[in-house]
Amino acid sequence: MKHYLFGFALLTLLMAIACFYSFSYKYDQWVNSNTIIKQQNNPNDLGERSNFEEDKKNCSTKIFLRKTQLLKYFGQDIKSQEVCNFGYFNNYLKKYGQFAGEGVWYAPPTGAPSVQSDFYPSGCSFMRFSRGDYLLSECFEMKKIRKILVTGDSNARKLTQNMIQLFEDIAGKKCKEIAFQKSGNDTKYFDVPNLNNSKILTKPCDFGFISCSSWRYQCPMDYSSNGKFEDNVTIEFIPMFRFVDLSMQLSLDERNATRRIGLLSANNKLEYLLKYYLPYNGFPDMWIFSPPFHHESLHHNLTVLKVDINYLINIMNSFVPARTKIIFMADARKCNDKLPKHILQTNKQQMNVSMNERIDQMNRLWYAALRPKIDNSKNWNVLLDATKITCPFVCTWHIDGAHYVGVWYKLMSEYILSILCHS
Numbered sequence: 001m002k003h004y005l006f007g008f009a010l011l012t013l014l015m016a017i018a019c020f021y022s023f024s025y026k027y028d029q030w031v032n033s034n035t036i037i038k039q040q041n042n043p044n045d046l047g048e049r050s051n052f053e054e055d056k057k058n059c060s061t062k063i064f065l066r067k068t069q070l071l072k073y074f075g076q077d078i079k080s081q082e083v084c085n086f087g088y089f090n091n092y093l094k095k096y097g098q099f100a101g102e103g104v105w106y107a108p109p110t111g112a113p114s115v116q117s118d119f120y121p122s123g124c125s126f127m128r129f130s131r132g133d134y135l136l137s138e139c140f141e142m143k144k145i146r147k148i149l150v151t152g153d154s155n156a157r158k159l160t161q162n163m164i165q166l167f168e169d170i171a172g173k174k175c176k177e178i179a180f181q182k183s184g185n186d187t188k189y190f191d192v193p194n195l196n197n198s199k200i201l202t203k204p205c206d207f208g209f210i211s212c213s214s215w216r217y218q219c220p221m222d223y224s225s226n227g228k229f230e231d232n233v234t235i236e237f238i239p240m241f242r243f244v245d246l247s248m249q250l251s252l253d254e255r256n257a258t259r260r261i262g263l264l265s266a267n268n269k270l271e272y273l274l275k276y277y278l279p280y281n282g283f284p285d286m287w288i289f290s291p292p293f294h295h296e297s298l299h300h301n302l303t304v305l306k307v308d309i310n311y312l313i314n315i316m317n318s319f320v321p322a323r324t325k326i327i328f329m330a331d332a333r334k335c336n337d338k339l340p341k342h343i344l345q346t347n348k349q350q351m352n353v354s355m356n357e358r359i360d361q362m363n364r365l366w367y368a369a370l371r372p373k374i375d376n377s378k379n380w381n382v383l384l385d386a387t388k389i390t391c392p393f394v395c396t397w398h399i400d401g402a403h404y405v406g407v408w409y410k411l412m413s414e415y416i417l418s419i420l421c422h423s
């Protein structure tokens with residue numbers, strides 16, 4: 001619990017700092033303008049809103065500060081829009097070969113991140129959940145969702161933490177930590193019976209104590225008015241900093257020949273999860289798959305990335321049971337203005353493109369690999385094009401160039417739950 005609280009205290013502090021800075025931007029001209037909708041076609045219309053070069057990009061996504069502007073944009077009552085489901089986003093990928101990214105932000109009163117911020121895709125809308133809202137527990141009951149797993153890097157961890165907080169906000173009850181991996185080399189967390197003489201091997205993780213540990217929380221779902229739903233939902237985070245994450249492997253007992261006793265090799269962390277940990281502990285009902293992007297891009301060229309992406313999708317397809325919904329969460333934009341200079345230089349040297357260009361390149365590899373897998377009867381589901389929709393506020397919503405303020409992750413969690421409940 002302590003680690004969790006510390007993480008939140010830190011996040012809150014960083015959020016406070018970020019909010020302080022974002023409010024100090026020159027929003028005045030933007031706020032006073034009553035022609036924001038017209039300005040949509042003016043590539044320079046973001047210039048006065050932010051001091052950051054990154055934010056001044058020619059973004060297709062815009063931010064509206066007033067409800068009237070939003071209504072005008074939609075030309076109708078927004079509420080009449082259908083609630084987004086996986087079909088909408090999956091079909092978009094099938095049809096256009098990319099993730100859906102059209103839409104507008106509503107972020108009153110200043111464009112700074114807040115609980116009022118909301119993204120409106122052009123083809124559907126998201127449901128927001130309120131405190132005591134039993135729609136969520138009903139939907140989890142109906143769809144038999146009892147376990148959510150999130151794998152990925154520090155952004156995935158922040159998503160998980162904010163999703164837990166969202167569950168707490170809605171239920172008005174605290175979630176409880178039920179397992180915590182003491183450090184990246186604590187193999188007890190991943191132990192399964194009958195490994196025989198084979199051993200779990202770990203490598204040191206360089207991304208900090210909080211990001212290197214796996215943990216599990218239990219959140220109560222028994223807040224419906226009739227007290228009918230008494231179950232919990234388990235939310236687990238498992239760090240995976242690379243596509244082929246070698247921080248954990250299973251070293252087979254060679255004396256017991258693999259074929260003879262049916263031991264399966266596990267050459268990386270994902271393989272261990274798929275072949276040992278998850279079959280023993282139970283596969284999740286929803287697996288938010290948020291692969292690392294910038295960690296990976298520093299290490300490999302696009303040829304290698306393409307091979308790894310296909311390997312990863314294929315091994316997931318071989319082991320994940322049909323009932324598990326895999327939700328692919330794409331990476332959002334980085335803010336170059338807030339990243340340390342040496343990181344930018346290293347990136348430039350190693351990749352020969354900016355970090356955001358590289359993320360776009362990698363996203364296109366994922367789009368191409370996932371497109372043929374998208375079929376409503378199968379596991380894979382995709383979401384929004386996060387790089388597109390973070391374009392108009394990439395730096396104002398960032399705390400350090402690589403991580404966003406909590407509101408972003410909370411919104412994404414809420415949208416995922418809304419989509420899930422309407423699919």
Ligand SMILES: *[C@@H]1O[C@H](CO)[C@@H](O)[C@H](O)[C@H]1NC(C)=O
Binds near residue numbers: 060
């Ligand atoms: C800016 O966006 C407009 C509208 O989408 C597009 O026509 C134009 O080519 C873009 N300009 C640049 C420099 O990308």
Ligand SMILES: *[C@@H]1O[C@H](CO)[C@@H](O)[C@H](O)[C@H]1NC(C)=O
Binds near residue numbers: 183185204
């Ligand atoms: C495990 O990792 C922690 C933190 O990195 C380190 O202090 C400890 O010595 C390691 N333990 C072993 C057995 O390697």
Ligand SMILES: *[C@@H]1O[C@H](CO)[C@@H](O)[C@H](O)[C@H]1NC(C)=O
Binds near residue numbers: 197
């Ligand atoms: C093979 O595994 C079994 C089951 O754990 C064990 O009893 C046996 O000693 C192993 N064989 C050798 C040669 O190590």
Ligand SMILES: *[C@@H]1O[C@H](CO)[C@@H](O)[C@H](O)[C@H]1NC(C)=O
Binds near residue numbers: 220231
């Ligand atoms: C739900 O979680 C709470 C707190 O961890 C626990 O006391 C309770 O027994 C759990 N209920 C079920 C049905 O598992």
Ligand SMILES: *[C@@H]1O[C@H](CO)[C@@H](O)[C@H](O)[C@H]1NC(C)=O
Binds near residue numbers: 194195196261262263
């Ligand atoms: C360990 O050995 C037992 C007995 O030979 C076997 O049934 C079991 O499958 C082995 N464990 C794994 C993980 O393969």
Ligand SMILES: *[C@@H]1O[C@H](CO)[C@@H](O)[C@H](O)[C@H]1NC(C)=O
Binds near residue numbers: 301302303304
């Ligand atoms: C990509 O990296 C791999 C492994 O380092 C190397 O063998 C290959 O030649 C590289 N390809 C290109 C196009 O740079």
Ligand SMILES: *[C@@H]1O[C@H](CO)[C@@H](O)[C@H](O)[C@H]1NC(C)=O
Binds near residue numbers: 352
């Ligand atoms: C980097 O990009 C430039 C411009 O496209 C190109 O001339 C150069 O060869 C590239 N360098 C490497 C190492 O790929």
